[in-house]
Amino acid sequence: MSYPTLPASQRAWTFSTWGLPREILSLNENYTVPPPPARADLLIRVSHVSLNPGCYVTMAKIPPLVRRLVSGNTTYVPEGEFAGVVHLAGPAVPGHLQPGARVFGCLPVPKLISGAGPLAEYFVIPSESVALVPPSMSWPEASGLAGGGQTAINMLLEARLREGTRVLVNGGSGGVGTMVVQLAKAQGAYVVATCSGASGELMKSLGADELVDYRANDPLPAYLAKTYGAQPFEYIFDTIGTQALFVHCPPYLTPDGKLVNVGNFEGPGIAIWRAMLNTYLPRIFGGVPRRYVFASTTPNGDKAAGLARMVEEGRLRVVVDEVFEFEDALKAYDRMLARNAKGKIIVKVQDV
Numbered sequence: 001m002s003y004p005t006l007p008a009s010q011r012a013w014t015f016s017t018w019g020l021p022r023e024i025l026s027l028n029e030n031y032t033v034p035p036p037p038a039r040a041d042l043l044i045r046v047s048h049v050s051l052n053p054g055c056y057v058t059m060a061k062i063p064p065l066v067r068r069l070v071s072g073n074t075t076y077v078p079e080g081e082f083a084g085v086v087h088l089a090g091p092a093v094p095g096h097l098q099p100g101a102r103v104f105g106c107l108p109v110p111k112l113i114s115g116a117g118p119l120a121e122y123f124v125i126p127s128e129s130v131a132l133v134p135p136s137m138s139w140p141e142a143s144g145l146a147g148g149g150q151t152a153i154n155m156l157l158e159a160r161l162r163e164g165t166r167v168l169v170n171g172g173s174g175g176v177g178t179m180v181v182q183l184a185k186a187q188g189a190y191v192v193a194t195c196s197g198a199s200g201e202l203m204k205s206l207g208a209d210e211l212v213d214y215r216a217n218d219p220l221p222a223y224l225a226k227t228y229g230a231q232p233f234e235y236i237f238d239t240i241g242t243q244a245l246f247v248h249c250p251p252y253l254t255p256d257g258k259l260v261n262v263g264n265f266e267g268p269g270i271a272i273w274r275a276m277l278n279t280y281l282p283r284i285f286g287g288v289p290r291r292y293v294f295a296s297t298t299p300n301g302d303k304a305a306g307l308a309r310m311v312e313e314g315r316l317r318v319v320v321d322e323v324f325e326f327e328d329a330l331k332a333y334d335r336m337l338a339r340n341a342k343g344k345i346i347v348k349v350q351d352v
């Protein structure tokens with residue numbers, strides 16, 4: 001039996017300090033290829049990568065010293081969500097994930113921080129973090145399924161949705177929002193989604209029952225209080241982290257209701273500080289009398305496989321905003337920083 005060989009070096013986008021992508025990322029034509037994987041790890045030949053705003057935020061906010069302490073390295077490759085082919089498998093990898101398998105997945109958070117991401121021709125990921133690509137999916141679509149999808153699953157695990165449960169999805173047209181809208185609809189919820197006017201058609205095609213144009217109805221909390229005060233929401237799923245949405249929510253969120261947030265565009269420090277305040281500040285000191293949860297992404301292969309099944313059953317799709325060539329990764333980050341993508345921004349790494 002012949003085993004796939006590894007090239008001596010690879011192309012990878014790398015950084016070694018902190019800042020915005022255009023300031024710190026460069027295309028390294030001669031980057032080290034990881035060694036053959038140990039235990040249950042996979043060495044992946046990456047086809048496509050889906051960008052996640054959390055990665056550029058942490059690129060800008062996590063000091064290099066912290067990354068160095070976590071990983072022991074001084075050069076880092078960004079991102080976490082990918083689709084590609086298993087090139088080499090460690091000795092404890094299960095049979096269905098052997099070399100040649102088409103897989104997608106998302107790095108666990110500690111590995112995201114350590115900076116051994118997939119914006120490179122080859123990278124390593126634990127086999128428990130991946131699932132097989134559904135046959136009906138293109139590579140770009142598959143690369144965008146795991147991160148937003150599993151984040152959406154975790155958000156919905158904080159709720160008990162029934163037929164007709166009224167929910168608001170803030171940021172319905174983004175990578176996470178498009179998933180939350182579809183998964184909430186699949187559980188029977190009545191979904192109101194915020195988006196800009198240009199995203200309206202997309203949101204309707206994903207099943208949203210009502211739309212709120214957040215630009216035309218600024219300030220949003222006052223509009224929601226006026227429009228939904230008589231029929232408040234039971235859950236608000238916030239993918240943007242709009243603090244005012246929680247601070248002013250009592251008129252449009254039922255007393256038993258809950259706001260579940262994942263948005264942290266301003267960085268982990270502010271997100272943690274707000275989560276503490278929103279969760280624990282007593283009412284007598286101005287705390288909001290509603291429940292608040294900051295949900296996190298805990299990706300694993302079983303959840304990814306569940307999403308793949310939904311795709312195969314025609315109940316879920318990945319919305320691709322645009323696919324960029326590998327050399328144009330900085331343009332992909334520009335697109336992301338514009339904050340108006342419709343679904344996922346994808347970088348093609350190579351033909352696999």
Ligand SMILES: NC(=O)c1ccc[n+]([C@@H]2O[C@H](COP(=O)([O-])OP(=O)(O)OC[C@H]3O[C@@H](n4cnc5c(N)ncnc54)[C@H](OP(=O)(O)O)[C@@H]3O)[C@@H](O)[C@H]2O)c1
Nearest residue numbers: 054147148171173174175176195196199263264265340341
């Ligand atoms: N993607 C992941 O896997 C993942 C995982 C964990 C956590 N998160 C966190 O979740 C958050 C969202 O990520 P994402 O990938 O969904 O972001 P994204 O796709 O980059 O978000 C872009 C979307 O945000 C919408 N938007 C911008 N400002 C808005 C506002 N004020 N109100 C409502 N919508 C607004 C835009 O809608 P219009 O174009 O319609 O204006 C656009 O569709 C980030 O903080 C990220 O770090 C993401």
